[in-house]
Amino acid sequence: MFNTNIYITRRNELTTKFTSGKVLLLGNIENPINFEHNTYPFRQDSSFLYYIGIKSPRLAAVLDIDLGETVLFGDEMTIDEIVWMGQQQTLTEKAALSGIHKVLPFEQLFDYLKKGGKNSIHYLPPYQSHNKLLLGKLLNCPVEQFQPSIALIQAVAAQRSIKSAEEIIELEKAVDVAVDMHRLAIQMTKPGLYEYQISNAMQHFAQDQGMSFSYPPIITKRGEILHNHMQFHQVHEGDLLLNDSGVETSLGYASDLTRSFPVGRRFTSLQEEIYQIVLHAFKSAERLLTVGARFKDIHLKACEALVEGLIQVGFMKGNVQDAVANHAHALFFQCGLGHLIGLDVHDMEDLGEQYVGYTETEPKDTKTFGLKSLRLGKQLEAGNALTVEPGIYLIPELTQLWEQQNLHRDFVNYDFLKKHLKFGGIRIEDNYIIQENGARRMGKYLEREVNEIYQLKDNAPN
Structure with missing residues (x-):
């Protein structure tokens, strides 16, 4: 206590x-x-x-x-x-x-x-x-x-x-342990392992630090399934692993981190391209975190960054702002950019997102695909603790449905997209505290640049 x-x-x-x-x-x-x-x-x-x-x-x-x-x-x-x-x-x-x-x-x-x-x-x-x-x-x-x-x-x-100084200390304890836990996962992952073996090793590590998972971890090569808790797949060379997991301190404070990385030593060329797009969107959102900024606006800016990259790769086309305004990007980014974090990994979700993440004058959009999954939209205040977690997810069933419904053909290159529907998903996520003069990433730094991930892989113990 x-x-x-x-x-x-x-x-x-x-x-x-x-x-x-x-x-x-x-x-x-x-x-x-x-x-x-x-x-x-x-x-x-x-x-x-x-x-x-x-x-x-x-x-x-x-x-x-x-x-x-x-x-x-x-x-x-x-x-x-x-x-x-x-x-x-x-x-x-x-x-x-x-x-x-x-x-x-x-x-x-x-x-x-x-x-x-x-x-x-x-x-x-x-x-x-x-x-x-x-x-x-x-x-x-x-x-x-x-x-x-x-x-x-x-x-x-x-x-x-509004997190107090003692709460921020607890949150950073949780982030620090999660960072080491994620590094362990990156370095131990190799062809031939099963997802559950990686999950078990992470759980063992967390418990050795006197902590437990703060939520059922998502450790999967099927990263396009947003909350995929199944961990029975064997991973192979060329697979992409998504690890979304965090820990909880003895006082109940949570961390929530995600890294996506190759099972083998290197990404494929397409995996690296998509990863860089997500990382660019991540950094674009990170720079906008400040007191008074509306998180919904930051979410939309991150969406624009994702669309810019998807157009360059060939998955999308047309005008970036128009694509986001028409929610065409939601075919690839179906969820929200982040959420508050604290004693709950989705802080206070039991109280209702409208009361926690929005205001009476700016209510939550509960109908628009994509925006209805944005848990936080209001202006940020000093003391808010939150996640930033953009991603790109290629979901075959959703793609098939949108194409059948003739949705957003001005923005989606379906012919090219259908050639890559086994890609999976990529997400990058860190935890932040909003301060009077901007924002600070909480806890230790977890490698996120491509070359940093490769270095972790190269330095993995045998």
């Missing part, structure tokens, strides 16, 4: 946004894999971590604005639990580290919330099934009629979006 005063200050800042009522923060539970006592690895709710800091399951906290107190609801270990798990730090001791001095049994949460009525309770959107059922009982309300507090969502999103 952080210093006690950090959690007290965070809660005090949050409660100043309300004049009355109770802010309810629900922790997560352990979820069973196939029977009650065989559970998935426990991960605490990120907003609960931010304001309370305790990683134990089955907890709830109430910030009572009217009484000016914070109450933690949970249960101390029973003697049976001590027998099986050993005596651990008590819940009262954990609460004290968070600056909370009132701890009540979990079952008293119901009676405590009844005081003032359910309309006085401010709560966030639940995503765990258990918490949906729990809220239904607490509010005496069916799930489909939940009305999470918009004011609370906005207050939490605004507060968590």
Whole structure:
């Protein structure tokens, strides 16, 4: 946990946004894999971590604005639990580290919330099934009629979006370990290996550093599948491997890096051409990161850089600005340029992208292919932590569909494109913190130039 005063200050800042009522923060539970006592690895709710800091399951906290107190609801270990798990730090001791001095049994949460009525309770959107059922009982309300507090969502999103000095330290710890993990993957990858062998080695490395994957890693030679978690392919000379993976610190802060590299010692000529296009778009976006810049505009500038390169190679044609304005580039770049990062790898996604990545005056485009997958579009502020991750992906099924629908023939060279539909995909991704005078890439530098990747390959241990 952080210093006690950090959690007290965070809660005090949050409660100043309300004049009355109770802010309810629900922790997560352990979820069973196939029977009650065989559970998935426990991960605490990120907003609960931010304001309370305790990683134990089955907890709830109430910030009572009217009484000016914070109450933690949970249960101390029973003697049976001590027998099986050993005596651990008590819940009262954990609460004290968070600056909370009132701890009540979990079952008293119901009676405590009844005081003032359910309309006085401010709560966030639940995503765990258990918490949906729990809220239904607490509010005496069916799930489909939940009305999470918009004011609370906005207050939490605004507060968590600005990273403090201690948070940036944690984020950089996560980046540093991920950088070494990615270098390991680049150097160990060679023809004949299986994707899962690379993934296993990375997981082993992360755990040796006291960290774990911050999300299921994407380690694949089928990089055109954007969230491809299958890792059963054997890789061969001439294949391109895409590695999108990051780690999470013990306090829950995440990194999210991507590198694309040859399985053998060198890219093919087309792979290197496409890689340079993506790298140019990456650098174009990197230069534009600054306070006040609208991330949606940076995304579109990166798209223009991608189109410029795709025209030179022969995949696209026509005017660059017109192609992007008509969203023809989305055949090759279907997703967004980046997202906020923090306690969640897609920070605060459970609160809703409209509240986290956009504003009321500039809402998210939820219909346009490509833009609807842009998680961040608003103006950047000092303290924002985010990713930049342009890519080019040749998806055979999407290409076939667009050609059948006669889409964007003024911009897409389908005859040339169809000769290269087995190409796959390339993505490059780093993590940044926005500062008053621009932006800074967080953590250690991870090789991204073609010659740097080749040097890593050449210096790989036998």
